Amino acid sequence: MEVLLVGSVACITALISSAWLMTFAKWFPIKAVDEFLIDYKTMIRAHVDYALMGLFGLGFYAAGKAAGLELPKIACFCLAVGGFSNPTVFVIAAFDTDFWSKTIWKVYSAISFVVTTIGFTWLCYELLKFAL
DSSP, rough: OHHHHHHHHHHHHHHHHHHHHHHHHHHHHOOHHHHHHOOOHHHHHHHHHHHHHHHHHHHHHHHHHHHHOOHHHHHHHHHHHHHHHHHHHHHHHOOOOTGGGOOOHHHHHHHHHHHHHHHHHHHHHHHHHOOO
């Protein structure tokens, strides 16, 4: 279950990093940063998604501990990896205007979404099973 904490820390680190990047992009115009960050709104989506995924990881970990459950390691791994890779889709898109038309990123997005969905669904199932 501790992999949920690792995933959450990674998301929180990305959250803080994206906040600083966006701060520099908006408040301190630096040509190199402005040229690097193409789509500011998409970066905001990534920022919010990292926050949510980090909180979900912490929430599942806390719920499992509070209930005295040892949540399945593979499900936790899927949530931790998917929870980080899913918001990263938006980060990549913020730097690449042709992101949505490239096959590699479509495949990456689909795999990330599937892995995240497996983790969420499995962990929710385990908690629901415990509750009922």
